[in-house]
Amino acid sequence: MTDGARRTLSAVLPGAGQLAAGRWGAGGTALLVWLGCSTVLIMRADRVAPAIGGSWDEKLAVFALAAGLVGSWLWSWRDVARATTTKQVGISQWDLARRAFSKNRTAVAGLMIIVALYLLALLTPLLAPYDPAAQGNLVTERFVGMSSAHPLGTDQFARDVLSRLLYGARISLLIGFVAVGISVTIGTLLGAVAGYVGGVVDGAIMRFVDMMVSFPQLVLLITIVAVFQPSIFVIIAVLGLTTWPTTARIVRGETLSLREREFVQAARALGYSKRRIILRHVIPNTLAPVIVAATLGIGQTIVLEAGLSFLSLGVQPPTPSWGTMVADGRLVLLEAWWLSTFPGLAIVFTVLSFNLVGDGLRDALDPRLRA
Amino acid sequence: MKKTALSAMAAVLAACGGSERAVSNDPFCQAVLPMVDAYLERVRSENPTPDDDRYGGTIVVGGYGEISDGMNAAVSGDNTATQHQNFVNLMTLIDYDERFEPRPYLAESWEMSPDSLEITFHIRRDVFWHDGQQTDAHDVAFTWDVVTDPLTAFPNAAFWDHWVHGPEGVEVVDDFTVRLHLTRIHADFLDPWRQTAILPEHLLGDVPRDSLRQHPFGTQCPVGNGPFVFNEHRTNERWVFDANPAFPASLGGRPFVDRYIYRIVPDQTTLLTELLTENVDVYISVIPDHAQSVLDDPALELKRFMQRQYIFVGWNSRRPQLADARVRRALTMGTDRESIVRSVVRGYGTVAHTGVPPFHWAFDPNAVEPLPYDPEAARALLDEAGWRDRDGDGVRESADGTRLSFVIKYNTNQTRQQVAEIMQSQLAQIGVEAQPQVVEYTTLMSQIQTPSLRDFDAIVLGWSADFKLDDTDLFHSERIDRPYAFSGTRNPEMDRLLEAISNTADREQAKELWTEYQAVLVAEQPYTFVYFPDRLDGVNRRVRNVVMDTRGDWVNVKDWYLDPASR
């Protein structure tokens, strides 16, 4: 098939051209996004117009819908074009990594799932059939199994599980992202400072890290949450502030080896301040393991949040989060298995995807592991 | 390499033993337990098991919580502990029959003085402590002294409100006769003696009262005088008791089963699984959502009775939006309590209008005009009280702009969470904004009960509604700065009635007063009484003669027996 044919194909059906070129990862993603957005547009056409004037939530959803449709089309067309027209003069580290990553099928699958997940989370206001907090008839509609009115059943308050699952995605992803963001930021900064400056500062920071690790984490979590009342902010803060030691250790290790590299020595010779060196030279080069740690950390945080909900210290009702849904459903596993199972599966697949992507990144970024 | 790993593991397992009985290394226990073992051996040989195929076997009861203070009746407060003390290991002076009338147990008879301020108990002469010593009036006097001694900090001190405290209140007439003094008579004055087990004076007499709580008698080596003898207690795992062959024949004699085990299983789904796989014989306090699984299994039966407890929403009338009784009545009328009962507890409960439970003698269904579920009337009442939605946001405001909005707090309990969430949804329809908030139990209690704090608007909670009912601490204006008056009620009519009830001995007179009181209560609505929950227990049908009612789940545990074919 000629390039021109592929380009035309992509103009008609985003992703098709890339698929024809054998790049099923990129093609699959584009196709998925485009098909998904089109389906939503068709199925929920009646909701789109009112959403434009609705809350910022709904505006964002419409924007995402439009961006998805247009973006996937443009990208697919350009990507096919680019692959055929650019000549490879030199290959950068990142390109090598990207290629290695694309070869890893499971990692690419994970990435596709994550993209789909984010799309779902953004489009939720348009997609969800019911209001997640709306209680149905408490006498007749509690614990209804999967049916046409409620594809995933209802819970103990006669609320629709599917809608709660969709809204819960946002909460769980939000918690995961922000908590890991906090954790990685603190960890990277402290790790880099410790590794680069060395000496007393290093010793002090590492002692602090040791202490955090030796702390009975659960005790701290429970006490803090019990005292400050569980809310999304408290949970994010607590999760973020207790998981940074691992990142710190990794970054410190990397910094120690980077310190002696020529470009860092050159920067020192040039008289740059420590702060500048750390921020602009050291940290950007430690990003590889940090990214890996971050993706794995998101998965870990989502599971931790589920654990907190098990101990009844998770997110406040009626806000749905996957962890709370699994925990709430555990008492009725025999009577209403769908309450725990669907959010449980959602957690598993989300965390799995993040882990696959993280693994793939690690394999791709580490030159020693490439076959 | 794998072979060595496996054999190492086997060695570890063997080393961990487990066949050895868990014995405490406390000196008191080291001294006492051999005596108990010797006594048990002796009475086993002296009292051979009758030739009746009902005798034999082990019963396993599974429950959610550990018995924290064990058999130490002087310091314990929770229901499971008290029941094990009263029905399993120790004895109380009296107990109740099926109609809640007192009947003799440890006390074989009693009489009142003509002025009703003195009661004389005659103690049975055939009851022995499990280390061989006889139970006598000195034990009763000692127990009395302990529970009325402020140093002990006996949690149910209110039991003895009408009695003369301390050594002046008790008189040992002879070894088996003891006389106690009252300050004034009350209709249910004997009830505390049904609740408080008698403790052994010869073992605990010398223990300083303020360290009684830490004494190993409670959880490590209790010595009782009841139908079951203590065998072992593995913390957080199980309590094991053996049948007492020397238990008086006129009280039923030796329990039918050889062994009674209480297992602690802290997860209800696991507990249900254990019941369904016949690993435990009884699942105490089945949650309503599991009831159907028990009913569906032909090998099991579901026992159901009304608990001595009510669930309510307490309003803090110190808050401006909740200060008007009309508002509180409207909130009650805006809540469909019937649907709450049908959904949250699947119908295993009764809607409550006051704190007087239907099984209580003071209960009269026709006496009080209950508030119905009527959102229209609720809206009208709120309008009348001056609360209208002036800015169109769906929530009413008063004339000065205060929004009819508040936070409903509750502790980490699924049922209470559901009540709060349902109310949120229902009250929204009459223009009231209720935001549920979960707070850890201990933190929550300290928030609502610290008189200077009272940090709450509304709270979903449960109180016990015992046989001896007394709302004085809750609603009397004199107690307003004490922990339990968190509703902040000041109603002179209520005060008058509460005092009158407390001073009336005659049930007939008291009943009239109770009716009047309940009418005032409904008008004042310091609480929205939601429902009286039923207690559900899952019992394997192979356990026969199980009677469970409002008196307790273990009330006749000594009379339970196992179907011989199932052993």
Next chain:
Amino acid sequence: MTRYVAGRVIGAVPLVIGIATIVFFAVSLAPGEPGILYIAPGLTQEVIEQMRANFGLDEPVYVRYVKWLGAMLTGDFGYSFSHSRPVLDVLLEFLPNTLLLSGCALLVAFVFGTVIGTLQAVRQYSLRDSAASVVLLFFYSMPSFWLALMLVLMFSLFARNVWDWPFWLPASGMTSTDHDFLSFGGQVWDRVVHLILPVVSLALVLTAGIARYMRASMLEVIRQDYIRTARAKGLSERVVVFKHAMRNSMIPIITLLGLQIPVLFGGTVFIETIFAWPGMGRAIVDAIGTRDYPLIMGGSFFFATIVVLANLVADVLYAVVDPRIRYD
């Protein structure tokens, strides 16, 4: 080496005391007190005060701290409020249970993890490799309590009542109720059978982690020159992989095991709750709810000590096993 160890041990003492101190103040300053659990109408202020005094809580926080610290240094951890027993006795009763559970889980995870990781590395990017990754990660991504409950329902309830299997596992407990009456062999078997489900729940997550590290480590080792030499010498692939490569790859796994110890001790609370296993995790969590300060302190102290020791042992082992590492 001995200097290094001695230095670490000495450094560990202030660390553990520091942790215990922080926990002490965090928990003491949290609202609520043990007496709150007895609260019911009718309880007067005087009784509450007396209870507080009986619990030893009538003194200001710093006085209590100093007293506690002093007692702790002599080995007296005080009395647990909720169990009415010395804290040390309580913890020592729970410790073997947690050790048994965690130890078995660690062992199982180690064995399976290293083998699976090795097999994955030998065939990198093959279907076997990808499939194994996905399956392991699938279990790794599950909330542990959900996995545990599913296992209980499947292998205990459904196996017996629904699918009529000839053999099913007990849903909870460490031993069955007639354990005392079994023969020795019967008792060992009883324990094994009760261990299966909890250990599997714990080990599945660990196995995934160990397998991944093992895979990465093996991939590095396999590319080394000495492996190529071994192959060139004509040794069979099996000997090369299992005898030479695997042994050298296990080095970082040892540190990993050391780092997993805190996870094992802290994260077992869910498993212990679901399987009614009387372990330390559950004891400490319950203690927080009942504000059983002495037990919380004692438990945190124990936990911190175990973690510090485990890290130290892991570091030492690492140095012993890998001659390239030197701490002096």
